[in-house]
Amino acid sequence: MKDVKCECGHVNPHGTVLCEACGKILDEQETNKQLLDMRYEGSARRSQTYNKTMIDKVWNFFSSVKVGVWLIVITLIASIIGTILPQKMYIDLPPEVYYEQEYGTFGKLYYQLGFDNLYGSWWYLLLIALIGVSLVICSLDRVIPLYKALKAQRVTRHEGFLKRQRVFGVTQNADKSDLAILKQHLVQKHYHVREENGNLLAEKGRFSRWGPYVNHVGLIIVLFGGMLRFVPGMYVNENLWIREGETALVPETGEQFYLHNNQFILQHYDKNKNKKFEKALAKAGNVVKNYQSNVVLYKRTGEKIPGEKPKLEKVKEYKVRVNHPLTFEGYSVYQSSFRSEMNAMRFALTNKKTNQSYGELKINLREPKEKYDLGNGYSVEILNYFPDFEFGKDGEPTTKSRVPNNPAFVFRMYSPEKPKGETSFVAIRQTIEPFGNNTYKMAFRGIETKNVSGFVVRKDSSLWLVILGGILFMIGVVQGAYWNHRRIWVQNKNGEIWIAAHTNKNWYGLKRELEKVLEETNINMPEDQLQREETDKEGV
Amino acid sequence: MVTISSNLLFAAFILYLVATVFYGGSIKAKKDPNETKKTNKWGSIAVFLTIIGFISQLGYFITRWIAAGHAPVSNMFEFTTFFGMALVGAFIVIYFIYRSTLLGLFTMPIAILVIAYASMFTRDVTPLIPALQSYWLSIHVTTAAIGEAILAISFAAGLIYLVKAIDQTKSNKRTFWLEIVMFALVVVLGFVVVSTAFSAIGYQEKFTWVDKHGNEANLEYTMPALTGPHEGKLLTSDGFKPLVEMPALINAKKLNTVIWSFLAGFVLYGAIRLILRKRIAAALKPMVKNIKLDFVDEISYRSVLIGFPVFTLGALIFAMIWAQEAWSRFWGWDPKEVWALITWLFYAAFLHLRLSKGWHGEKSAWLAVIGFVIIMFNLVAVNLVIAGLHSYAGS
Numbered sequence: 001m002k003d004v005k006c007e008c009g010h011v012n013p014h015g016t017v018l019c020e021a022c023g024k025i026l027d028e029q030e031t032n033k034q035l036l037d038m039r040y041e042g043s044a045r046r047s048q049t050y051n052k053t054m055i056d057k058v059w060n061f062f063s064s065v066k067v068g069v070w071l072i073v074i075t076l077i078a079s080i081i082g083t084i085l086p087q088k089m090y091i092d093l094p095p096e097v098y099y100e101q102e103y104g105t106f107g108k109l110y111y112q113l114g115f116d117n118l119y120g121s122w123w124y125l126l127l128i129a130l131i132g133v134s135l136v137i138c139s140l141d142r143v144i145p146l147y148k149a150l151k152a153q154r155v156t157r158h159e160g161f162l163k164r165q166r167v168f169g170v171t172q173n174a175d176k177s178d179l180a181i182l183k184q185h186l187v188q189k190h191y192h193v194r195e196e197n198g199n200l201l202a203e204k205g206r207f208s209r210w211g212p213y214v215n216h217v218g219l220i221i222v223l224f225g226g227m228l229r230f231v232p233g234m235y236v237n238e239n240l241w242i243r244e245g246e247t248a249l250v251p252e253t254g255e256q257f258y259l260h261n262n263q264f265i266l267q268h269y270d271k272n273k274n275k276k277f278e279k280a281l282a283k284a285g286n287v288v289k290n291y292q293s294n295v296v297l298y299k300r301t302g303e304k305i306p307g308e309k310p311k312l313e314k315v316k317e318y319k320v321r322v323n324h325p326l327t328f329e330g331y332s333v334y335q336s337s338f339r340s341e342m343n344a345m346r347f348a349l350t351n352k353k354t355n356q357s358y359g360e361l362k363i364n365l366r367e368p369k370e371k372y373d374l375g376n377g378y379s380v381e382i383l384n385y386f387p388d389f390e391f392g393k394d395g396e397p398t399t400k401s402r403v404p405n406n407p408a409f410v411f412r413m414y415s416p417e418k419p420k421g422e423t424s425f426v427a428i429r430q431t432i433e434p435f436g437n438n439t440y441k442m443a444f445r446g447i448e449t450k451n452v453s454g455f456v457v458r459k460d461s462s463l464w465l466v467i468l469g470g471i472l473f474m475i476g477v478v479q480g481a482y483w484n485h486r487r488i489w490v491q492n493k494n495g496e497i498w499i500a501a502h503t504n505k506n507w508y509g510l511k512r513e514l515e516k517v518l519e520e521t522n523i524n525m526p527e528d529q530l531q532r533e534e535t536d537k538e539g540v
Numbered sequence: 541m542v543t544i545s546s547n548l549l550f551a552a553f554i555l556y557l558v559a560t561v562f563y564g565g566s567i568k569a570k571k572d573p574n575e576t577k578k579t580n581k582w583g584s585i586a587v588f589l590t591i592i593g594f595i596s597q598l599g600y601f602i603t604r605w606i607a608a609g610h611a612p613v614s615n616m617f618e619f620t621t622f623f624g625m626a627l628v629g630a631f632i633v634i635y636f637i638y639r640s641t642l643l644g645l646f647t648m649p650i651a652i653l654v655i656a657y658a659s660m661f662t663r664d665v666t667p668l669i670p671a672l673q674s675y676w677l678s679i680h681v682t683t684a685a686i687g688e689a690i691l692a693i694s695f696a697a698g699l700i701y702l703v704k705a706i707d708q709t710k711s712n713k714r715t716f717w718l719e720i721v722m723f724a725l726v727v728v729l730g731f732v733v734v735s736t737a738f739s740a741i742g743y744q745e746k747f748t749w750v751d752k753h754g755n756e757a758n759l760e761y762t763m764p765a766l767t768g769p770h771e772g773k774l775l776t777s778d779g780f781k782p783l784v785e786m787p788a789l790i791n792a793k794k795l796n797t798v799i800w801s802f803l804a805g806f807v808l809y810g811a812i813r814l815i816l817r818k819r820i821a822a823a824l825k826p827m828v829k830n831i832k833l834d835f836v837d838e839i840s841y842r843s844v845l846i847g848f849p850v851f852t853l854g855a856l857i858f859a860m861i862w863a864q865e866a867w868s869r870f871w872g873w874d875p876k877e878v879w880a881l882i883t884w885l886f887y888a889a890f891l892h893l894r895l896s897k898g899w900h901g902e903k904s905a906w907l908a909v910i911g912f913v914i915i916m917f918n919l920v921a922v923n924l925v926i927a928g929l930h931s932y933a934g935s
Contacts (some may be wrong), residue, residue: 039895065896069889075886083875083922090874104789119873237869269667276542276607280664322670323866334868418931456868466870470857477852481845505845508638508838520835531834 002332010152013145015049017041020152023161035529038502041153043145063141068134075127082118085110089117132223135216143213150206155196155499157489165489165500167511169526174497178521182490183515191488200490209504211480218472222386236331236459243341243452247312250457258298258312264338264451265292276354290297291335292321298330320455330459338455340405346445347379347426349413352438359413360445365404377416382440384410389427391396397425413440486510488517499526541607542665548600549621549655555593556652562586563645567827583641587632590644591784594632597625598916608665609828611678616923619681620658623919626682626689627651630847632753638839642831646696653728660735676862683854684880688915691887697840698908700828704836705902708822715819721909722820723809731797731803738763743777747772752788759793765798767792794924837901840908841894848887855880879918886914 001095004012010021016039017027022484027030027042036042050056061067085107091098095116112119120521162168183200186193229235238251242261252256267290271281281287298312318326326333342492345362348357359374365387384397389408392398397408408427414420418439425432426442487504503510511528518525566583579587603624604612607790612618631647668677701719706714729915739762747759749769759769769792772886786792809820816823859880860870871877890907893899899907 037897065892069892072885072889072892076889078884079878079882079885083878087873087874119878238925275668276609276665277667278665280662283662283664284666288669289667291670294798323674325865325868332868336868388635458868461866464869466860470860474849474853474857477849481849506842508842531832 008154008158010154013148015044017163018139019158020149021154022156022158022189023153024158025160025164026345031160034164034167034268036161037284038165040142040146041149043149045145047141047142049536059091059137059141062134062137063414068131068138071127071131071134075131078124078127081115082124082373085115087116087119096309115477122343128223132220134417135220139213139216143210146209147276149150150209155194155201155489156199156471157201157491159493159498161490162489162498163504164498166530167499167501167514167526167528169499169524171497171523172495174522177490178523179497181521182517182523184521189323189513189517191402191486198492200327200488202488202490203486205483205485208479208483209485211476211478213476214479215473215476216467218474220477221469221472222466224468225462228462228465229401229460232459238457239336240455240457241331241339241452242293242295242455242521244450250333252457252459255304255310256300257315257328257331258300258310259333259455260296261453262294262296263406264453265290265294266338266451267292287522290321290529291338293304293321293335293455294319294340295326295333295359295453297326319452329463330460335453339452339454340449341452342407343450344409344448346448348445348482349374349380349415350441352441357443358440362448363409365407377414377419379414381406381414381421383423386427409442411442413438413442415440486515487511497523499523501526541603545600545603545607546663547648548596548603549880552593552597552600552625553652553655555589555596556648556655559586559589559593560645560648562589563648564827566641569643579639579641586641586644587635590628590648591632593762594625594628595816597621597628598644601625605822606667610673611669611682612683614668614672614677615657615661616660617663619685620661620919621655622682623685624651624655624658624901626686627654627692630686630689630693630843631696631767634690634839634843634846635745636837637842640831640835640839642700642828643693643836643839644828646699647693650692650696650725653732656732657728658901660732660797671866674862674866676858676865676921680854680858680862682848684860685854687847687849688765688883690843690850691883692847692912694789694840694843694847694908697836698905698912701738701833701836701840701902701905702909703821703824704828705833705905706821708819708825712755715821717906718821719819722909723805726809726812726820727801728804729806731801733806733808734763734800735797745774745776746835747774747871749792750788761793761796763796765792766799767796768792791886791925820863833901837904844890844908844911848891851887852884856884860924874923876918879914879922883911883914883918885909 003014004026006012006019006022006023006024006026008019008024011028017030018024018036019026020041020043024038025042026034030036032040045063047060051060067218070156081353085099085103088095093101099111099116101107102429103110110116118124119529142381174384180197183193183195183202184202186202191204193200234365235519236252238249240251242248242259242496244261244264246343247258247260247296249255249261266288266404269277269281269287269289271278274281277287294317295316296317299315300310301313302311304310315328320326320333320335322335325335342365343364346360346362348360350357358376358378361374361380363369363372363382368382368385371381372380386397386399386408387402387404387406388400389397389406390400406428408425408430411424411426412421422440423433423435424438424442426444431441484503484506486501488499488501491498491500499514501510501514507528515525551645552553562582566580566586568582599613604618607844613622617828628651631644631651635641664794673859700720702714702721703750706718708715743762743764745761745765747761747765747769748756749759749772750756751770759772764780765772765774766784768785769787770788772782772785772792774781786795791842812820859877863871863872863877890911894904895908
């Protein structure tokens with residue numbers, strides 16, 4: 001592949017459409033056009049030049065903006081599908097049950113197609129990855145030749161180049177003083193003006209041309225940061241439940257940190273105290289004002305010895321609230337939920353006929369005692385305890401878990417009348433007397449509950465990359481959107497003054513600026529050739 | 541304070557209405573087609589009224605903020621009103637760049653509709669749930685709304701383009717879809733009209749019904765129930781008996797509101813057609829005759845260019861920072877997050893398509909219309925229909 005030497009002497013790489021230096025049309029096909037396609041300055045892009053090897057073909061495919069737009073559109077449509085029904089992570093039933101139960105046949109189909117976890121599916125991630133590839137190749141294909149072309153441009157331009165600019169005009173009788181005024185105006189408008197043989201090139205805002213590439217780099221960094229999550233150790237996301245008054249190891253901290261939950265606080269808005277919300281609260285009922293856990297963070301000191309309690313050193317006290325996570329050494333602990341757990345139950349040993357009570361007992365549901373002595377010859381023994389009671393398949397009572405969600409007991413009640421004791425099975429709202437009619441019963445007196453705070457423990461070591469990428473993206477997108485690359489060529493051709501102007505966008509702004517710049521001179525305002533074309537078409 | 545605030549909003553609303561009339565006048569009064577640069581007297585008055593209205597609405601916003609103790613962007617009424625205000629603000633900015641009163645004639649009715657729509661939701665000052673108690677509420681929501689508003693200007697410009705570019709003498713796909721856009725705007729008006737009418741007479745009827753889990757619940761309709769709830773029993777003695785009963789999967793009350801809005805929309809649209817004796821778009825055509833197509837095309841493109849970075853900052857970046865703080869993850873595929881991404885992807889596609897010449901002009905104008913549909917979907921449907929972390933707005 002040979003380089004192309006232009007008549008102006010500049011050597012252009014193979015595939016160049018417009019000479020980098022003087023703008024002369026090097027590609028025959030372009031000469032037929034009334035207006036030049038100024039995208040990427042007619043530079044030699046790899047994708048437009050080579051199409052032989054496999055690599056060329058892959059490169060050409062991904063360097064196409066059309067392909068990029070298609071990828072965006074497909075991702076967009078896929079994303080829409082994912083919002084039709086709630087995603088797997090937002091439901092609290094097993095998905096195979098949930099979708100059919102809540103949304104019928106459609107829900108079942110949605111689940112079977114795998115849309116319940118659409119954003120985590122291999123094909124969605126592949127789409128994102130392809131967008132990433134497209135971003136890299138599209139940018140590289142354009143930015144390098146564009147940079148070279150803009151760097152090589154000369155002040156004096158080829159006639160064909162000037163004539164085929166969208167904004168172009170010729171003035172017959174203008175003199176040197178006009179040019180001087182024009183130049184002065186251009187400098188005032190912050191143009192960078194270069195002069196060569198009485199010709200001018202005024203240019204400003206070239207850096208806005210790099211905006212798209214800067215924002216693409218930012219996006220790639222964001223995607224890369226997101227990808228790092230899959231690297232073990234980079235990302236921690238654990239749930240942690242701590243009962244009031246208890247201390248728990250913070251997971252994934254190398255058994256370094258412990259968290260003690262002093263108290264969980266749930267506050268609601270009070271109609272009487274918050275008069276301004278009176279109406280809204282009357283309609284909505286209870287509205288939560290605050291979820292808060294008062295915690296103490298501890299750090300282990302010394303070596304960890306199995307079977308021994310770790311030695312802890314207090315690091316800090318903190319009130320973990322929504323929007324106010326506890327942070328330490330890259331970890332964040334968030335208040336995410338709470339539940340109330342049954343902690344103790346109270347019963348009274350009662351004579352069924354007289355309804356007289358012979359003493360109360362409080363059973364700690366975590367550590368129930370075997371026997372409770374009520375004095376005067378009355379006592380209660382716990383023969384069996386089911387913290388999370390259900391009837392097993394064989395009809396016998398069993399427990400689902402060790403969490404006291406639905407406690408049930410087999411009591412043996414001793415009294416002076418029945419010194420051998422009577423047996424009673426007691427569950428919530430249910431009493432069974434397996435050996436016939438008892439004289440005594442365990443009358444339910446109440447439950448005591450304890451709050452359990454639900455925390456989320458996070459560590460995201462790639463967060464800084466996402467932030468960096470985000471900042472770069474914003475810089476790039478602002479740079480590209482809020483500034484324009486404008487160029488005005490003023491040239492002496494056979495005693496005439498030729499003016500041509502180009503901007504990458506915002507032609508209206510360019511034309512208004514040209515009007516301002518040409519004030520007090522005899523140079524005619526150049527014409528918008530595209531507008532003339534369109535007006536011709538409209539026939540107005 | 542809340543009363544002052546409401547009055548200021550009402551004043552702004554009236555001012556916008558009057559301004560719209562003057563924008564209309566400014567187009568009609570323009571005799572000399574070459575005199576496009578200078579705004580005439582009608583136009584100057586219109587812009588002046590718009591600015592006064594905007595200041596008045598700003599007053600509403602500030603006083604309500606003081607009264608509530610938090611930025612008034614926390615429920616459907618407040619957010620949508622703010623969006624309307626941002627739309628007016630965005631128009632004022634674009635006006636001073638391009639000096640087109642025609643853009644005002646198209647933007648102001650949209651802003652008025654948005655604000656009227658907002659007022660159909662409960663206007664109570666609502667308390668903030670813990671997740672919303674953060675200064676990011678004011679930063680994230682306002683920036684996102686301003687971004688969306690600037691993007692919406694491209695819709696107004698796109699509409700002007702289509703009204704001018706589409707030949708109304710023969711009906712085809714283009715005239716049909718443009719008229720659908722006009723009709724959709726009329727339906728929103730229909731919703732406002734029926735909601736206002738039924739709430740003015742204080743209409744309500746109560747039902748008990750059975751939800752999809754088999755639980756019995758109470759439901760109150762504020763419009764006569766055309767579509768009744770699942771196994772619904774009418775409790776109000778003189779209430780309207782539902783024509784059809786809906787299965788439990790469908791929200792019969794919301795569907796009922798939609799049907800009423802469409803009915804009113806059809807009636808209004810029919811009336812308009814009877815008066816105009818032609819399509820709405822055809823009737824608007826004489827108003828746009830003095831504007832150049834590539835000029836509106838540029839306004840449309842420029843609005844997207846200005847709005848896109850603002851939208852990215854507000855609806856994605858600020859959103860991610862806040863989500864990291866409140867929900868422990870900066871991105872969680874919540875429907876509102878996804879729809880922000882969808883909006884962003886759409887406008888990214890728009891900007892890339894502008895690179896090729898074939899997508900300038902009319903195609904670009906249609907894209908601006910679709911973009912606005914996405915924004916509206918995000919505002920209305922995602923809040924009211926798709927449940928998610930963001931649906932504080934209620935019904």
